[in-house]
Amino acid sequence: MATQTKILTQHIDVPGIDTLAVYRQHGGYAAVEKALKTMSPDAVVEEVKKSGLRGRGGAGFPTGMKWSFIDRKSGNPRYLVCNADESEPGTFKDRYLMTRSPHSLIEGMIVSSFALEAHLSYIYIRGEMLATMRILEKAIVEAYAAGLLGKNILGSGYDLDLFVAPGGGAYICGEETALIESLEGKRGNPRNKPPFPAVKGLWQNPTVVNNVETIAATPWIINNGGEAYAAIGVGRSTGTKLISACGHINKPGVYEIELGVPVEEFIYSDQYCGGIWKGKKLKAVVAGGSSVPILPAQLITKTAAGENRLMTYESLAEGGFASGTMLGSGGFIVMDEDTCIVRNTHSFARFYHHESCGQCSPCREGTGWMEKVLHRIETGQGRMHDIDLLVDVAKKIEGNTICPLGDAAAWPVASAIRHFRDEFIWHIEHPQEATQPGAVYRGEAAIA
Amino acid sequence: MSAYSFSTEKVSEHAHFSDALLEKARVAIAKYPEGKQKSAVLEILHDVQNEFGWVSVTAMDRVAELLSIQPIEVYEVASFYTMFNLEPTGKYVLEVCRTGPCQLRGAEELITYLEHKTGAHHGHPSPDGRFTVKPVECLAACGMAPCLQVRLKQLDGDYKYYENLDEPTVDRLIAEEWI
Ligand SMILES: Cc1cc2nc3c(=O)[nH]c(=O)nc-3n(C[C@H](O)[C@H](O)[C@H](O)COP(=O)(O)O)c2cc1C
Ligand code: FES
Numbered sequence: 001m002a003t004q005t006k007i008l009t010q011h012i013d014v015p016g017i018d019t020l021a022v023y024r025q026h027g028g029y030a031a032v033e034k035a036l037k038t039m040s041p042d043a044v045v046e047e048v049k050k051s052g053l054r055g056r057g058g059a060g061f062p063t064g065m066k067w068s069f070i071d072r073k074s075g076n077p078r079y080l081v082c083n084a085d086e087s088e089p090g091t092f093k094d095r096y097l098m099t100r101s102p103h104s105l106i107e108g109m110i111v112s113s114f115a116l117e118a119h120l121s122y123i124y125i126r127g128e129m130l131a132t133m134r135i136l137e138k139a140i141v142e143a144y145a146a147g148l149l150g151k152n153i154l155g156s157g158y159d160l161d162l163f164v165a166p167g168g169g170a171y172i173c174g175e176e177t178a179l180i181e182s183l184e185g186k187r188g189n190p191r192n193k194p195p196f197p198a199v200k201g202l203w204q205n206p207t208v209v210n211n212v213e214t215i216a217a218t219p220w221i222i223n224n225g226g227e228a229y230a231a232i233g234v235g236r237s238t239g240t241k242l243i244s245a246c247g248h249i250n251k252p253g254v255y256e257i258e259l260g261v262p263v264e265e266f267i268y269s270d271q272y273c274g275g276i277w278k279g280k281k282l283k284a285v286v287a288g289g290s291s292v293p294i295l296p297a298q299l300i301t302k303t304a305a306g307e308n309r310l311m312t313y314e315s316l317a318e319g320g321f322a323s324g325t326m327l328g329s330g331g332f333i334v335m336d337e338d339t340c341i342v343r344n345t346h347s348f349a350r351f352y353h354h355e356s357c358g359q360c361s362p363c364r365e366g367t368g369w370m371e372k373v374l375h376r377i378e379t380g381q382g383r384m385h386d387i388d389l390l391v392d393v394a395k396k397i398e399g400n401t402i403c404p405l406g407d408a409a410a411w412p413v414a415s416a417i418r419h420f421r422d423e424f425i426w427h428i429e430h431p432q433e434a435t436q437p438g439a440v441y442r443g444e445a446a447i448a
Numbered sequence: 449m450s451a452y453s454f455s456t457e458k459v460s461e462h463a464h465f466s467d468a469l470l471e472k473a474r475v476a477i478a479k480y481p482e483g484k485q486k487s488a489v490l491e492i493l494h495d496v497q498n499e500f501g502w503v504s505v506t507a508m509d510r511v512a513e514l515l516s517i518q519p520i521e522v523y524e525v526a527s528f529y530t531m532f533n534l535e536p537t538g539k540y541v542l543e544v545c546r547t548g549p550c551q552l553r554g555a556e557e558l559i560t561y562l563e564h565k566t567g568a569h570h571g572h573p574s575p576d577g578r579f580t581v582k583p584v585e586c587l588a589a590c591g592m593a594p595c596l597q598v599r600l601k602q603l604d605g606d607y608k609y610y611e612n613l614d615e616p617t618v619d620r621l622i623a624e625e626w627i
Binding site for chain 2: 127131348
């Protein structure tokens with residue numbers, strides 16, 4: 001196995017890397033020097049385009065292309081907003097990166113703001129991470145003192161102010177237009193698109209919203225060139241990705257991988273998850289945060305066509321919704337053979353019901369119904385037609401809401417039934433057995 | 449989404465903000481361009497909650513005054529975001545993650561144990577006023593499950609995460625740290 005390039009976490013274990021002095025000793029802020037003093041904003045955008053970097057917040061949209069959409073003609077102020085709301089269940093990479101190496105994000109914010117010709121930028125961090133917000137604010141104070149923020153940065157003539165704004169506990173504020181509403185001091189109700197934030201975002205001005213990990217990757221791209229970044233990975237999945245692995249594995253944690261590592265290796269190698277805990281067998285994986293379709297063991301390591309699945313956007317999606325999933329946010333949730341899929345699906349449904357902003361009826365009502373019906377099945381009160389009822393409700397939410405939270409709520413339920421229908425049927429047919437503590441369906445099909 | 453419950457009682461002590469609190473509000477407002485001071489509402493509500501332990505209508509009215517906005521603009525925000533406690537809580541609010549990944553590693557059992565040990569059930573403060581157990585959704589610590597967070601006065605109101613929890617650790621925290 002080749003040694004893996006580390007872009008985001010190369011120095012993350014260095015003592016004191018959260019301070020400016022140590023960060024600089026390890027090459028920190030070289031990209032700010034290079035970009036602001038020797039490059040034009042357009043040249044920075046070009047370099048990021050060449051890198052093939054894709055948004056790490058979940059949707060995987062090409063970052064350079066997103067930046068090129070920002071309205072530079074209107075003359076209105078432009079803003080860069082970093083999405084540090086990280087609340088997709090299974091995802092804990094941004095908190096790790098910001099807490100351990102705050103300057104990685106701040107350096108990325110300066111370079112990226114420069115590319116967008118923004119002079120005021122925000123890091124919107126979820127309210128639960130107030131302690132991490134203090135760490136970022138301390139690092140920002142250091143950066144101002146060193147002339148890396150504020151007026152005329154490093155004598156380049158470029159000005160930038162950077163602030164951190166906290167949320168207050170609301171998953172929906174990770175959706176970029178809800179985030180913008182929240183940053184304006186309002187409830188987190190997503191906006192209709194168009195207009196897109198690149199045209200009308202924060203205070204109706206052109207705005208780019210990018211994930212923490214996306215922004216933190218830009219200094220390396222500036223230092224080493226977009227082509228060097230694009231040389232890592234497979235096909236259109238370039239560069240490295242932070243994967244936060246959790247659930248029933250021996251070594252939960254955050255791993256920076258070159259995109260393209262085989263899924264099987266990621267789960268079983270000691271370099272990563274270290275295999276399933278307690279010597280058990282794998283039952284299922286939710287590969288990209290709770291919103292993406294769940295896959296049973298036999299479909300996560302190999303595609304339906306029998307090919308090895310890789311940790312890339314394309315390979316994980318192979319087979320579409322029938323037999324594939326998504327890389328999403330990189331929240332990799334592993335379930336062993338003793339996991340009850342009905343219980344887990346109920347827990348996710350409860351999450352989406354709790355987090356629906358309530359604006360669109362299909363999502364507000366539908367998430368409530370899915371939670372209720374799943375609860376019924378889990379507690380032994382299910383009826384056989386409940387299974388099709390769930391599929392029907394999920395279908396009626398999907399695509400019928402202002403923001404994708406509706407889809408995110410529908411997919412986990414629809415995919416659990418698609419791949420584990422037997423288990424739902426068993427719950428309904430054997431309510432006595434199914435409601436015993438620790439009871440799990442052990443049909444052939446469910447376990448590889 | 450909505451707050452668990454909303455006390456409409458006026459609390460006269462919350463009408464006066466200390467100089468330290470006013471200074472924090474000033475810093476929060478200064479992050480935004482002129483006329484956009486409303487953006488500071490969430491940060492100020494966190495500071496208010498830290499000062500008084502919870503967020504009363506009286507305090508929200510004062511926040512509205514500071515931001516030159518209508519009181520309803522503060523109420524609707526405070527009631528949307530789940531971190532704000534709109535009625536009195538125990539001294540320590542144990543916000544325990546209950547979401548899927550944590551559930552895979554014992555979150556439900558942890559919540560039951562915490563309720564049993566503290567006597568704080570169904571989101572209500574324990575009889576001795578020391579604890580509220582508040583199940584919350586994913587705290588971005590799924591690899592260190594099960595986990596909870598607590599706002600600590602000792603940390604100037606910052607939240608401390610407690611991860612990889614088990615029963616002996618909880619016993620120790622209740623006996624020694626959350627006192
Ligand atoms: C319900 C919902 C929650 C989201 N949560 C997050 C989040 O916590 N962090 C994040 O970066 N993106 C999140 N997103 C995606 C954002 O809307 C947006 O696509 C992203 O921040 C863009 O940044 P990127 O292009 O760098 O990925 C969420 C989307 C939805 C629909
Ligand atoms: S599920 Fe508990 S912290 Fe993420």
